[in-house]
Amino acid sequence: MATRRGFIGSASGISTAALLGYSASPSAADSPLTDTASTTAVSVTQQQAKDSIFAVNAGMRSNYATLKAELVKHLSPVIVVQNDAKGGRFTLVTANGQESVNPVAETFELAKSIAHVPLGCFSVIASYLADKIPNLPNADRIDPHDLLLVAFNDDRSTAWIEPLQAYAATLTTARKNLPAAGLPAALTTSCGHILDAALEFINTSVQAKVFDMKSFEDFSGSVYPDIRVNMEHAAQAQIKGVQDIMKTWRAKVGEAAWADLYCVVLSQWTTSVLNQNTIIIKDCMNAAKVATHLIDLPGLETPKDPIFTALDNLARIVQDNIAAEMVFPKDTKVADALKGKEDLLSDEILIQLGGGGAATTQSAPTYNTLSEGMCPVRK
Structure with a gap:
């Protein structure tokens, strides 16, 4: 995962220098200092001089990467959270090994699955929307340029009908089987309303061979109260599941170790602020250290090796804390x-651009958006 310092974390001392195109340890023949026999200055080209300076940073990066790679082996205890459709995969890392679990009940995924139905319909029809914003209550909130980018297909086309009918078949099966899913009564009712309304919107649109933003918003707006019910059930399931696993692991590692626990939450950028798991985890940690020990790592996509990515970045943070x-x-x-x-040059750049850098630098580092107090979301 790329970070602000952008160093080469996996390279060895020699391979780092080779990758960058210069030697981390210049030979005597390349030295710009002196001739060992006559102590007369040896002539060097400008590029050789630059390369010898570049090599200094290559050596730093190599040493930094070596320290980080070794530090990773000593990180404990750490909880790594991979946000996923099931409410999150939690991994506890200790000196004795790792254990992973999805602690959230299936109600979370089931409730969110049906709550996503309007988004599923939108994803099929969006590219065929007319690029003119109709008279909608929220018209001023729609960026005309963004709409033009999304509505890239001909709005006179009916190519959306077949994929929308295919999605309708999936919704029909779910609606038919819903009573047998064993969901709470209120959740069963809200899911039924969402599915029925979606199927009505699809059938009406297919028969007329036309739809618009107004007809879609009428549908999506009508099921919003039911979506809120689904969100309530999903949140309840996630809170209980996360709190239960945190209590279990706290007892396992002991109070002394738990006081120094690091939690690293891997998320996508779009959910990295007020991330659902971060909010819940915060109150399960040592309050005195949560500002620096609860770390959100937003990315674009899930890394190939999430645990290594989390520990690799955590090692960088820990060693930077001491190095600083x-x-x-x-x-x-x-x-x-x-x-x-912050980047180390950010303050100086702000000063030179007239931004008064000194006033923008925080007095202490924080690694997440919730460290200053309780959750800012209020009913």
Whole structure:
């Protein structure tokens, strides 16, 4: 996973330098200093001089990567959370190994599955929308350029009919089998309403061979109360599942180790602020350390090796925490930048651009959006 410092984390000392195109340890023949026999200055080209300077950073990156790779082996205890359709896969990492579990009950996924029906319909028809915004209550909130980008197909085309009918077949099967799913009564009712309304919208649109934003919003708006019911059941299932596994693992590792627990939550950028698992986990950790030990790592896609990605980034954070105080012992503001999410040059760039960098630097590093207090969401 790329980060703000963008170093080469997997390269060895020699391979890092080779990859960058210069040697981390210049030979005596390449040295710009002196001739060992006559102590006379040896002539070097400008590029050789630059390469010798580049090699200094290559050596730093190599040493940094070596320290990080070794530190990964000593991280404990750590909980890594992979957000997924099931409410999250949780992995506990300790000195004794790893264990993973999906702690959230199926109600979470079932409730969200039906709540996603309007989005499923939209995904089929969106590219065939007319690129003119009709008179809608929320018309001023729709960016005309964004609509033009999404509505890239001819709005006179009927190519949407077949895929929408295929989705309707899936919805019909789910509606028929819904009573046998064993869901709570209120959830069964809300799911039925959503499925019925979606099938009515699809059938009407297919018969007329036309739809528009108004007809779709009439449908989606009509089922919003039912979607809220589904969201309530999904949230209840997730809170209970996460809190239960956190209690179980707390007892397993012991209070002393739990006080220093790191939690790394891997999420997509679109859900990285007020991430659902981060909100729940926050209250299960040591309150004195949650600001720096609960870490959100947003990305574009799920990494191939989520656990390694989490631990690799955590090792970088941990070693930067120590390096910051020792490398910048005389400037705590710059040290905080190294410890946090700021680039070390950001303050200087803001100053030079007239942004008054000193006023923008935080006094202490935080790694998530919830560290300053309770959840900001209120009913």
